[in-house]
Amino acid sequence: MGEEAGDNALEEGRASITHTDDHYRRMVQGIRDCAVFSLDAGGRITSWNLGAENIHGHAADDMLGQGFARLFTDADARVGNPGRLLSAVQARGNVAEECWMVRSDSSRFWADVTITAMQEGESVSGYAVVVRNISHRKEAMDNLQDINGRLADASRLKSDFLAKMSHELRTPLTAMLGFSDVLLKGLDGELSAIQQEDVSRIRRSGLSILELINDILDLSKIESGRMTLKLDVVDAVQLTNNVVANLGKLAEDKGLYLVTDFQGEQLDVFADTMRASQVLTNLLANAIKFTETGGVTIRGTLQPLDVRIEVIDTGVGIAPEAVGMIWDEFRQGHTGALSHSGTGLGLAISRRLVNMQGGSIGVEAKPDGGSTFWFTLPRPAGSPPVERRHRVSEGIPAGAVKAPTESRELILVVEDDELTRRLISQRLMEAGFRTVEAAGGAQAISAARELLPAVITLDMVMPSVDGWTVLAALRDDPRTKDIPVVVASILGDRDMAMSLGAADYVPKPFPMDYLLEVVERLVPGGPSRVLVVDDHDETRELMRRALSEAGMTVEVAGGGREALKLAAREVHDLVVTDLMMPEMSGFELIFRLRAEEHTRNVPIVVFTGKELTEDDRLSLNGQIQRLMAKDEFGPSDLVSTVRETLRTRRF
C-alpha cells in the first residue's frame, strides 16, 4: 500500500516534469525572431527552434546532429573560432559575443550570440545557444561611423581652406599696409595733411581686414579642436597691466580714464597667457570703443576657485533683449552700435577661449548705465584658500573660516614644527581640503571645538600640552568626540593612541601621500571612487596611478562594455573616459550611462586624443562635465580636473 502510494507520487512527479519540460520545449520552439537551440557536449546540434529556421534558413531536420561550426563563416571555422567560443563558455559558464554567422544560402549576418553551459554535476553536458540577427544595428553603427568620418573630413577641409585663405589674403594685405606705411612715413616725400588722412583710412581698413582674418582663423581653429593652449601659472595682475599698457593710448585718445583695481591681491591663474590676454584685450577694446565719456575700470578679485576679472565701463550699455545674443558670431548688442567697427567675432571667440581655459564669462549691463563684462580663470592647483590660513591662538573669531562652497572638508593640522605643519597643510590643500593649523595642544583643542573640522591630524610630541592631552580632551567633549583623529608620532605607541580613541595612526616620518590617503579614508563619505575607461593599456595605467596617488579609489575598464558592467555593480563618484575605443565608442558609453537611472548623474570627464568636431562637441554638450585633450593635458591636470569636478559635485 505504502509502496504503491510512493510509486504513484513518483509517477505524478515524472508526469509533471515531463509536462513542464514539454511546456518549455513548446515555448522555445515557438519563438520566431530569435534562434534558440541546444548543443551536446561535443558541439553537435540537438534542438532547433522556429526562430533558428527563420534566422539561419535551415530546417530542423537538416541541422539536428550537425556541428555547431557550420553556422559560422568559413574564415572563422577554419581558424577554430567556434571551438574556442565553446571553450570560453566551459571556463566561464556564459559568453556573449558579436560575430558573423551564415545562412543556408551562404549569405552572412551580424549576430549577437549568447551561449550558456548546461552543467551536469561537475562537467558540461551541453550548451544552450541564443542567436539574434543584429545586422541592422551593426549597419546603423557602421553608417554612423562612416558619417562621422566624413563629417570629420569635411570639417578638416573647411579648416584647411580657411588656413589657406588666411595665408592668401595676408600677402596682398602686406603690400597694402606696407605701402601705406611707406607713404605715411614720408619715404616718398612729405604728404599733405589731407593725403595723410586718406592714406591713414586705407591703412585702418587694411588693419580691420587683418583683424577679421585673424578672428576667423581663431574661430576655425577652436571649432576644429586645433586650438592648443599652453596652460601655466600666470600672474593676472601682470597680464592685465600689459594689456592696459597696450590699449592705454586708445583710451587716452578718447579722453577716457582707464584704471585697474586689484586691492593689493596676488592674483595667480592657471591659464594660457596669450589667450587670456586676447580675451582681456577684446573686452577692454570693446569697452573703450563703446564708451564716449567717463572711462573703464578693470577690477580683479580672488574667489575660492578662480580669479574674476571685470571690465566696467560707463559706456552706451546694452539693451536687455540683446544681452543673450552678443556672444553669437557677427552680432553687436550695443545700442547705437551701427557706427562702430569691429569684426563682431571678438566676444564669440572670447567666450570659447575662456571656456577652454576652464573659466566662465558673462555680462551685467543696464541699457543706460554702462556695462560690466567679466570672466573667470581657474586658480592654480594648491593655491591657498581665499581666507588666509590663520594660526589659532586666543579663540577663533566667529566665521573666520567661512566655507567656500566649492571647497572640501576642513582639516585641522596640529603640529608644533612649522615646516612639517606647512607641508601637511599644503598637501591637504592640493587635494582640495581647507586646512586650519594649530601649533600647540591648547590651540588645537579650542580650534577643534570652535570649527568642528572633519578630520584632525595630531602630532603627539609637543611642548606644554601634548598630543595625549589633546586626544583625551577631544574624547571628553561631546562636540568633538566623533571627529576622527589621525595620530602622527615617532614614538611607537600605536596601541595606546588607538585605545585613547585615535581613528588611525601614522608613524613618523611618513610620506605625505600616505597621510593624505588616511585622511581621505576618514573624511565622511570616504575616498572618491573613480572609474577610468581607456582601451590603451599604458594611458589607463598612467591615469590609474595618478588618481590613486591622489588618494582616490580607482577602478579601470579597457572598454565600454566592461565599464558598463562595473558601473552597474558599483556606484562611482566620477567616470573618466576616452572617446575612441574599438568595441564601444565613448560617445555610446556616455549615452548608455546617461540612460541608466543610477548612472544618470555621475560626473563624466572625457580625456581624449580625438580631435573634436563641432558635431562631437554638440553631442557631448550637456552630457559631460569636463573635456580634456590628451595632447594638451597630462596626468596631473587630469587629477586637478577630477578633483575640481568632484568638489563642485559634492556640494
Next chain:
Amino acid sequence: MGRKVLVVEDDVQLQVLASRVLQTYGYEPMVAPDGKEAQRLAALDPPPDLVLMDLALPDYDGIEVTRRLKAANPRLVIIAVSAHAMASDRDRARAAGCDGFLTKPYQIDQLIEVVRRALGEVAPADVTPVPKPSST
C-alpha cells in the same frame, strides 16, 4: 656701400616693398622670386649679409631652401618671413636654423628692427629713415 640683403619673395608687390624699404634704410637689396634663384644668389662671392626668406615659395618650401643655404654657408644670416600666423611655422623655421622670424603683414619698423637685430646692429630707440645717400 650698404650691407647686402637677399629678399626671397614670389609676390612682386612685396619684392618692391621690401627692396624700397631696405634701400631707404641704407641696405643693398637683391631679389629672388623662387628657391632656385635664391640658391644662386646666395652662392655669389661675396655672399649676401642677410636673407629674408618667404616660407611659401613656388618651387621649394622655404624651410627646405633655408636648410640648403645653411648647409652651403652656415654663417649666412636668414630671417624667415611667413604669412601663417601659426606657432608651428615659427618652430619649423627655428629648427631649420633661421636667425629671426617675421610675420606678414609686417610694419616697416618691424622689418627694419628684425634686420638690424639679426645683423648685430644696434637698433636705435627711434627708428627714423636714414636718407638715402645721393651718391649711390
